[in-house]
Amino acid sequence: MNKNIILYAAILIFGLAAPFIFPAFKVQLSILCVLIILAITWNIQGGEMGYNSFGNILFYGLGMYLCASVQVGMFFPLAEWTESGGEKTFVHTPAQFFQGMAAGLVVASVVPCVVAGLIGYAILGLRGHYFAICTLGLGVAAGEISGGIEIIGAGQGFTTPPFPNVGGLEARGEFFYLLSFIALVLTFIAVRSVYSTRFKLILNAIRDNEDKAEAMGIQTMKYKIIGWMISAFFCGLAGGIMGGLVGYIDSTDVAFDGREMGVFMVLMAILGGKGTLWGPVIGATVFHIFKEGFWTFFLGWQYVALGVLIVVIVIYFPEGIMGWLREKYPNKFGEVVDEADRKAQVELK
């Protein structure tokens, strides 16, 4: 236990100090935080509950649009803002910017959560690959439809309010890094405390055998919806932050970007090891470092590399880093290994 506290304290201090140690990577570090949040949220229903969703991008994009719309709409007419396409006809004062951001983030996390609750009953009745394809359809449909709505910019995109210049101080990077890091810490604490309750066991029971879980008297639908709502809440929050960070929202390339973010979150959770607390965190970090470090070598060929990466990870590495560690050092994970049994299994192979 003591070791854990030291570990968490070290990570916290490192996280807070990171933008000052690596000032050139502030934006990258903020994106890393958002990616970790996305991987953790995907892992709640993808890894723990066994409901592999391609559609969590729906909540992410929804949060992104909502946060920006509230931030603008609280003070200025939204339609004229998007019409002007980011021309500086309206300027947020610092107070307006931060108030709008705060309200926007609240809306951006609550509304996707409610949406998940509303559609959850219908969608979560589907299982396995039907659920996966259905959520894939939801995500793409949301992108296509939002690309046709005029008030949020339709095809030409939506420029989020620029960061105000407070007393000649350029603190945009620090602000968004702190915001995303705090969101990450909140998400991690929330998910960790959820995972230490009976709720996690119920989710695992649903993953392992839903019919039996139901036969044991668990109201599986209720818990599935709650699990999805938790996931959607933090997904929307991450989307809201990312919208402000990127500064420009496009329907299919930034917000409902199923080809990038939507796959990234699945991939990161699988790479780290789904169904573990630390897996998504490690997976997202490794993935982001790999992506940013090597993307420049594949200039223009990123998506080809991404496609190959997906296939390789899925085929050769489906258990992820945590799964691999678990196989290698079972003692550290509290598993008891029967040496004779292991030998017998090796012989069987």
Place this chain on the structure above:
Amino acid sequence: MDFMVFQYPMITVQACLDGILLGVLFALIAYGMALQWGVMNIINIAQGDLVILGGYIAYFMYLYGIHPAWGVIVSPFIMYFVGVGIYKLVINKVVDRDLFISILATFGISILFMQLMNFAFGADVVLANSGYGTTFLFDSNVVLPNSKIFSAFVSIVFAICLVIYMKKSKLGRAIRATAQNARAAKILGVDTEKVYAATFGINAALCGVAGALISITFTIHPYMGLPYTIRSFMIVIVAGLGNLPGVALSGMGLGVFEEFADYILGTEFRIGAVFLLLVLILVYRRFKLSRKREYLK
């Protein structure tokens, strides 16, 4: 929003005819998907990208001065080997695994193909001009390009040939036996590995035919693959595996639905409407089955 559909009956006729001719093509792609789903238990997200790749083969023949209709013959031959190649490299490692693994792996293939096509052929929307002219019906109120009629006719011919092949030939019987029970087929001396490879190849070849026809009739673009996957998935779940007349009918139904969505909602919502329809169909079937305490399997 455009409610012309209700004021001018000829537009309705036009939309229905367009939809049916389009739907036949969808049914051809869906037949390939049903085949591999039934035999190998794999959902291939890269289906649509195979279609687009087949279309580019026909388009390139057109660029080099060969009539694109010959693509209908050439493209399936090339696509068959592409399909077998994909099977040998990737699919044979995911066949007996969890369905989600196969979905994700083929999603990776889909992204890969999309981008490779984008590099190789450019991001422009292209069309292979067949020069078939148009047919005018009902006092030229209804305009049908002959290429659409040609493509529907060719798809029907290919579908019939394939059905006969599956019924009569040795490989066809082996494929059907493997679909029924892979283990029993293995015991009786069917090389299931070869059957799987051939199935995936035939599926890719069907996609090649459909793609060549689409490049003549409509337009192709490297990123247009995913909607074709979703359409064929939708057709298969509505019709059920192994229900051929159902596949044909629901394909045409989907085509008509799309044409009407196009007229009523506007072209920008067309793809969105297709994806929403998929969600609605799945949710409808889920509620219907949950009354009997069952779920979609």
